[in-house]
Amino acid sequence: MLSHLALLVLAAPVLAAQAPVSLPLARQFRTPNGRLSDYDKQRGQALRTQQENRRPSSAHTNHPSSRSRTSVPATNAAVTYTLPVGFGEPPKNFSLLIDTGSSNTWIAFDASYIPMPESAKDAAATQPVTIEYGSGSFTGVEVIAPVTLATDLFVQSQSIGTGAPYDIDIEGILGLGPVDLTQGTLLLSPDETIPTITDNLFAQHSISExxxxxxxAPTTMLSVVNGELTFGGVDETKFTSKVHYAPVTMIQPAGSYWGIEQSISYGGEEIMSQNAGIADTGTTLLNIPSDAFAIYQKKTGATMDQTTGLLTISEEQFQNLVDLEFNISGKTFYLTPDAQIWPQExxxxxxxxxxxxxxxxxxxGVNSGSGLDFINGYVFLERYASVYDTSKNRVGFAHTAWTDAKVNKIAN
Structure with a gap:
């Protein structure tokens, strides 16, 4: 099937490479069905265990001979970012969640209703697709269809899953993770990977990188357009610093995702030595290993709120909070006291x-040394723009206007 997809791309006319294309992301706040911390812990555990059958590799292009199926919660528990994506010709739009922790693209739809050009109908021969998520699953068939991301940005022949999600109330997912994560999702070709939308945009020269x-931007309202997804590069108008890059870690299982290595300090004292973890839009909170968490709780004087599963502090304790610092590949990033608290609104x-x-x-839920010790989730990514560079196998972060912003009343 992989060779079939490659032929589809090669047979299509070569498009002129263009400047990076930025697309607005619409955000909705989803009231979690349960505690945020439990949901994130579940996702983290699934991200670790799904790679148990995967042999270690230093790059995403080294495919394992076998791997377990994807088994992660499909969506961020609280903050949902969607992008309108058109399928078929003329395009029929669906609102897809963006997820850097998975790589398949699928829509909850009957493939027979996707408008297909005559030239693509013969290429629409399908095979079963299945993706298991910690909070649901997707089962359907593969379809090769044109995908439109913007007026001047489209994939001519993209493998997508179409079918029925189970216990997932969304229209679909746009997978932005490494291509290796698609392996095992085609039931008739379990050893093959499926080129992602980013892969195909680059292969057909629609993007130069x-x-x-x-x-x-930080979550303070239930619904708003305040995010941006850029294909083919970065939108420097959103940055207030240069992008600092870190190589994708070789430590597994973090290295199978957008994995990095970092240490964490609070009040000048290291609470987590350099370990491997990931940047993930599908995780809400900042998850750190249990031993580091215990030190952080002691230093802040926080107590556990059983209703929310989050640590809680008094106003006096908030006034004593200091920056939480992250050393990533020789560069220090930080979360200010305001950035360390959940939006009070x-x-x-x-x-x-x-x-x-x-x-x-x-x-x-795990101590340091698991191979995926931390997850820099949405609460970190709303303070720093993130860059996922497949060609150079690296992850980057940059300051934005929100890095030091005060969005909570108590902090103003």
């Missing part, structure tokens, strides 16, 4: 009390 960058949306102060650092 196989790079995706993502910009978020949304306390009741997660089952919390209005006016309370909840911290967004959560226990990953």
């Amino acid at each position: 196989e790079v995706v960058s993502i910009y978020f 949304l306390n009741t949306e997660i089952g919390g009390q209005a006016g309370s102060i909840y911290l967004i650092i959560a226990d990953s």
